[in-house]
Every structure is written in C-alpha cells, then in structure tokens.
Amino acid sequence: MTDRTMNGIPLNEIWEQLGAEFPQEDIRKHPTTKMDYVSVEKxxxxxNNVVGMGNWNFFTDPPQICRFGIENHESCxxxxxxxxxxxxxIPIVRSTCGAADIIYPRDSDRPTSVANALDSAVQDVFKRCAKRFGIARKEKNAMHADKGNGQNRTxxxxxxxxxxAFRALPKGGAKSKVTYGEKTLEMVIWSKEWEALQKKYGDSFRVGGRLNEITFYGVEKEYRGTVQLEFVRLPDNGGKGAA
Structure with a gap:
C-alpha cells in the first residue's frame, strides 16, 4: 500500500511544511492586542507553495449577526x-467559526461599514481553520518581542x-490625519482610551466629529512601514488644550 500524498509529497511531510515557522519579515504585530500574527496573504x-494552488479550497456559510451584553453589542x-x-x-477538512465587531458611529443606528466587518470575520475564520492544519500556530506575544525590536515606546x-474628522477603527476606537511638527501622520486612539474620552468629554470625541488641536501624551511608532502617533493619555491638567 502506497503512502498517501498531496502535491506529490507524503502527508507527514506536508504537515511539517505547513507547520514550519514563518520568517521574521512575514510576522506583523497587531496594534490592539499586541500579538504577533501572519497575514492572510502569507x-x-x-x-499554494506546499499543498498546491489547485489542491485546497475555502468555504463559508452565510454570516450571522450575534448580539451580546446588556448593551446588545453586535458581531458578524x-x-x-x-x-x-x-x-x-480525497478531502481533509478543518472547520471552525470567526467573528468581527460591527462598529456604529456615536448617536447613529447605521453601521460604519458592514463590508469591513464581514471581510474581517471571513479572514478570522480562514486563519483559524489554517491553524487547525498547523499554519501560523506558533505566534508569540508581541509584548515580549517589543524588547528587541528597537522601537521607542517612551x-x-x-x-x-x-x-x-475622526474615523472609526474596525474593532473600536478612532483615527485621524494630523500634523505634528512639520509632518502629516495618522493619530490612533484605541478602543479603551476612546471610550474613556467619550465618557468624560461626550461629543467632543465622536466618529465624524473634529477637533482643532489637542495636547496629549503619546508614542511615535512604526506600523506597516509608516509612522503613526498612538494616543496614551491626556495631561494632568484635565484635558485642557483639546479644542
């Protein structure tokens, strides 16, 4: 009896090649979770390289909207x-589910982008299925990787x-184009800090709203080859300087 093969390669070698660690240049850092990840494209x-382009396929079922929590937050x-x-x-199948939050602008019942939520959910389930074949399973916590990456976190x-105006981020929070010194950069406020600002200052911080200027403590960091400003907190003067 001959060994079972895929793309002309014995299955045990297929699993080893699929589960091989990715080179460092293929690993990215998620801006919110601080976890290393590998992109869908990789x-x-x-x-394609191991199994062969014609030897795999990916299928999804119709999306569902789930509501949870006392405020009925929605996820696709x-x-x-x-x-x-x-x-x-002969097929070998791995299945699971994935999800992405649906973002609503403040004081609006119309989602920012259903297409973005659906696309994120499909990417999520695809990568989760791939992990069940051993692909990108050994992701490391980027909080540890920060120690040697040379980025200034001060x-x-x-x-x-x-x-x-502020634009919504896919998983909560907001971003906007700003000028800092003589540079035009993207400023990012992650969901935890954004919610705290909304609770304290109300409509001054809302998706679609725009400030003139703001003074804050933040970090300047590189993300996907570009420099962005990451909001950390307002000064101890209670936020004076935001206008």
Whole structure:
C-alpha cells in the first residue's frame, strides 16, 4: 500500500511544511492586542507553495449577526471550512467559526461599514481553520518581542492639529490625519482610551466629529512601514488644550 500524498509529497511531510515557522519579515504585530500574527496573504502563499494552488479550497456559510451584553453589542459571525485534497482528491477538512465587531458611529443606528466587518470575520475564520492544519500556530506575544525590536515606546508630550474628522477603527476606537511638527501622520486612539474620552468629554470625541488641536501624551511608532502617533493619555491638567 502506497503512502498517501498531496502535491506529490507524503502527508507527514506536508504537515511539517505547513507547520514550519514563518520568517521574521512575514510576522506583523497587531496594534490592539499586541500579538504577533501572519497575514492572510502569507497563509495563502504557504498553502499554494506546499499543498498546491489547485489542491485546497475555502468555504463559508452565510454570516450571522450575534448580539451580546446588556448593551446588545453586535458581531458578524461566520462559519467556515478549509479543505485540502490529496492526490486522489480525497478531502481533509478543518472547520471552525470567526467573528468581527460591527462598529456604529456615536448617536447613529447605521453601521460604519458592514463590508469591513464581514471581510474581517471571513479572514478570522480562514486563519483559524489554517491553524487547525498547523499554519501560523506558533505566534508569540508581541509584548515580549517589543524588547528587541528597537522601537521607542517612551511617552512624550505631543501637540497636533487635526486635518479631518475622526474615523472609526474596525474593532473600536478612532483615527485621524494630523500634523505634528512639520509632518502629516495618522493619530490612533484605541478602543479603551476612546471610550474613556467619550465618557468624560461626550461629543467632543465622536466618529465624524473634529477637533482643532489637542495636547496629549503619546508614542511615535512604526506600523506597516509608516509612522503613526498612538494616543496614551491626556495631561494632568484635565484635558485642557483639546479644542
């Protein structure tokens, strides 16, 4: 009896190649969770190189909207299955579900982008299925990786001028184009800090709203090859300087 093969390779070697660690240049850092991750494109590239482009497929079921919590927060939930075919076209299947939050602007019942939520949920379930085949399973906590990446995480006092209204981030929080010194950069306020600002200052911090300028403590960091400003906190003067 011959060994079962896929793309002309014995299955035990397929699993080893799929589960191989990715090179450091393929690993990114999630800005919110601080976890290392591998992009969908790199997962697809791994499947194409090892299994063969014609030997795998990915299927999803219709999305569902789930509500949870006392405030009925909504998430787009998608079930999916990743199918690999051996050289006799016998399928090997891994399935699970993924999700993404649906973001609503403040004081609006219309979501910011249903398409973004659906796309994020599909990417989430695809990568979760791939992990069940051993792909990108050994992701490391980026909080530990920070120690050697050379990025400056020191907080410093910054003053920026806004060039546009706040735009919603996919998983909560907001961002906006600003000028800082003589540079035009993107300023990011993550969900925890954004919610705290909204509770304290109300409509001054809302998606679609725009400030003139603000003074805050933040960090300047590189993300996907570009420099951005990450909001940390307002000064101890109670937020004076935000206008």
């Amino acid at each position: 997962v697809e590239e791994r499947l 939930v998608v079930s999916g299955r990743l199918v690999l075919y051996d050289d006799n076209r 907080e410093k006092l910054m003053k920026v001028t806004f060039l546009e």
